[in-house]
Amino acid sequence: MTQTGHGSGPQVLRLMNCAAVLGAIRAAGTARVTELVRATGLSRPTVTAAVSTLMADGWVEETEAPEIDAPRMGRPARVLRFRADARHVLGIDVGPHKVYCAVADLSGTVVAHARHDVTAARTHAELLDQVETTMRQALAAVPVALPDIAAVGIGTPGIVDDQRGAVVQAPSVPGWSSLELGSLIRQRLDCPVRVENDVNLAVMAERWNGSGSDAENLILVQWGARIGAAVLVDGQLHRGAHGAAGEIGFLELEEEPQGTQADGLGPLESAVGTASILRRAHSLGDESPDSAAVLVAAAAGDPRALQAVDEACARLARGLASFVSAIDPALVVIGGSITLAGDVILAGLRRHLSRRALVEPRLELSRLGDDAVALGAVRLALADAERRLLDVYTTAAAEHPLP
Amino acid sequence: MTQTGHGSGPQVLRLMNCAAVLGAIRAAGTARVTELVRATGLSRPTVTAAVSTLMADGWVEETEAPEIDAPRMGRPARVLRFRADARHVLGIDVGPHKVYCAVADLSGTVVAHARHDVTAARTHAELLDQVETTMRQALAAVPVALPDIAAVGIGTPGIVDDQRGAVVQAPSVPGWSSLELGSLIRQRLDCPVRVENDVNLAVMAERWNGSGSDAENLILVQWGARIGAAVLVDGQLHRGAHGAAGEIGFLELEEEPQGTQADGLGPLESAVGTASILRRAHSLGDESPDSAAVLVAAAAGDPRALQAVDEACARLARGLASFVSAIDPALVVIGGSITLAGDVILAGLRRHLSRRALVEPRLELSRLGDDAVALGAVRLALADAERRLLDVYTTAAAEHPLP
DSSP: OOOOOOOSGGGHHHHHHHHHHHHHHHHHSEEEHHHHHHHHOOOHHHHHHHHHHHHHTTSEEEEOOOTTSOOOSSSOOOEEEEOGGGSEEEEEEEOSSEEEEEEEETTSOEEEEEEEEOOSOOOHHHHHHHHHHHHHHHHHTTTOOGGGEEEEEEEESSEEETTTTEEEEOTTSTTOTTBOHHHHHHHHSSSOEEEEEHHHHHHHHHHHHSGGGGOSSEEEEEESSSEEEEEEETTEEOOOTTSOTTOGGGOOOSSSOOOSOTTSOOHHHHHHSHHHHHHHHHHTTOOOSSHHHHHHHHHTTOHHHHHHHHHHHHHHHHHHHHHHHHHOOSEEEEESGGGGGTHHHHHHHHHHHHTTOSSOOEEEEOSOOTTHHHHHHHHHHHHHHHHHHHHHHHHHHHHSOOO | OOOOOOOSGGGHHHHHHHHHHHHHHHHHSEEEHHHHHHHHOOOHHHHHHHHHHHHHTTSEEEEOOOTTSOOOSSSOOOEEEEOGGGSEEEEEEEOSSEEEEEEEETTOOEEEEEEEEOOSOOOHHHHHHHHHHHHHHHHHTTTOOGGGEEEEEEEESSEEETTTTEEEEOTTSTTOTTBOHHHHHHHHSSSOEEEEEHHHHHHHHHHHHSGGGGOSSEEEEEESSSEEEEEEETTEEOOOTTSOTTOGGGOOOSSSOOOSOTTSOOHHHHHHSHHHHHHHHHHTTOOOSSHHHHHHHHHTTOHHHHHHHHHHHHHHHHHHHHHHHHHOOSEEEEESGGGGGTHHHHHHHHHHHHTTOSSOOEEEEOSOOTTHHHHHHHHHHHHHHHHHHHHHHHHHHHHSOOO
16 A cells, blocks of 8 residues: 655645545445535545545545446446545453454455464563564464554453553453553554453444344343453443443352452352363263353253253343342343353243342343454454544645645 | 413514523523623624513522622613523432432522421322422422422332333332332423432532532442442443432342342341341340431441441442452542441452452442432433423523514
């Protein structure tokens, strides 16, 4: 992609016009010059000149005229289209067990991804190297070069200061607390980097293209080895006063508080996480090799697996009922690896919740898979990329004020 | 107060102009004719005519010119003021133990109030009669006549459908569930009547003129014989999908759900309400005649009263910690009769919460007294009264369209 190298001084209007025409094409999807003249209020020659610049700079291309154009006299009008592949964004899910990186174009379509399993105990320097390796692997698959990345979104467990892009507190990831994650990634990539709590990103992905698209008040429970929740109030992500809203994994169910466990898990997380389900299934005589196998067995109706899963549902319902009482959501979406057990989870939670909650929300399983957090991170990055896109011309214009 | 009896047809512009001038005076507080000409864009003679009508109808009066007007030549310009006492609103708190009615003028100043203690077991017909008696007593103290009431706000325990003005579910008030409270009161008073959950109104009062005026994310816990909570998210009342957000009294702390108790109290309510504190104090050898005496004794440092109160704080902290995890408020305000124990409550809650919550909100006692719910109800009624005020002229105008 060529970088716009315009002249100085009097060029400023040309640059502003490019920004206006680019904005109009982006808003319309596809547009003819006549439509751009109407949308921008600029003259036809001005629009034509701007389009030439935008095509030379790689932002805009000519496309086939849509079918509604019946054959007619003369040369058909050019139809211009924004090039969604002009830049790309990265959505990265950094957890204690995996790094997952999605590359998406400016329309939000994921064009490549890469995944690395990581062991639980790592320093943050090692984990950052893993992030970079995963990122480069995903980019090589397209291929896209690092300078063509317009923005990055990162999801991470724990309490995040989204203004600073820092992880404030992350008991479940060793070495991750008080980490200036945004700055560290920005050192490796020269573009905007935003950091957000992973479950907050998953709920944004649900809202974007998952189960939750119609509910204004929604709780997403991301349930796997760890457990977290995120809250939408009136369709907006509710972060809370300290960015800690929805930290269900650290709920204390018992009279005597248990505190953070030796493995970094919160008390409820420890009581309902997939590791506890595997342990319980084993104690009942089940011989599944891992928690995924137990969940699949429960979905198939195996009685021991069902019992282990149901007991976990009963415990989670205790915590979830208090969240439901506080927020009164229309819908609770259950995501994460627990969804391997399918409707068994919904039935169990429904039964245990109904004994504990004054009003009952709808319960659904997430339709997004393992990449929900990365999809939410893509969404976050796209907002930055969108701003940056128009900045290409308006910033250049601002640097060359009218004489 | 005279009712505006304008002519038909061509009078419509005069009526619209009255509405415009009234709106401008209301917005400014006090205003000179010159200022009203500027604010409305109407001519001086038109504004002067509208002012005469508004004064004849009792909405506007002349007032003293403010001191900044130094003596000068000629007759001083008239300063016009909206008459806050032109109409009144009622804010009514209807609970299982009392009916409290506040009469306020259109500036929100409470000019009279009345209170009736009611016994817990009543049919809703008896309770409605109590409401009417209390209302008439408060109005007689001003005096204000029923037709001069512009709007009514009512607070009631339970889950309220604010659109219908109906109580959907109120386990703590016998006969109160599925009650069309708004319609029933409207039969006795010809004006807008709005019904809202009592703790939701208390949190609006806190936001309006209590402790919570600076916190965007806030939980109010109203703690007395019963216990309820209300939630502000981004400065707005969060009602939830079914109007049930914040129903902390029905939280189930134990593994085996307890359900609604024989006395209509929810499980947590039953475990921390003032009656349970009195029972516990008695079991420790305290001889206070009632729960208020126990709370006052705790404030004075009596060890048995302190122990009973601290045990209740420990139990409430269990429920409150889960609300704090879900919402992550900047501030938790504690209101209700428990505030008789003063800072003992804050210290106890703070100690028990700190062992259970990842992040700790600020804790404060409510500065509003027993009338917090009625003040919130006044606030609700004022919004309706405000709309109705301008309707006096615009509705009359709409009924006489231009020929």
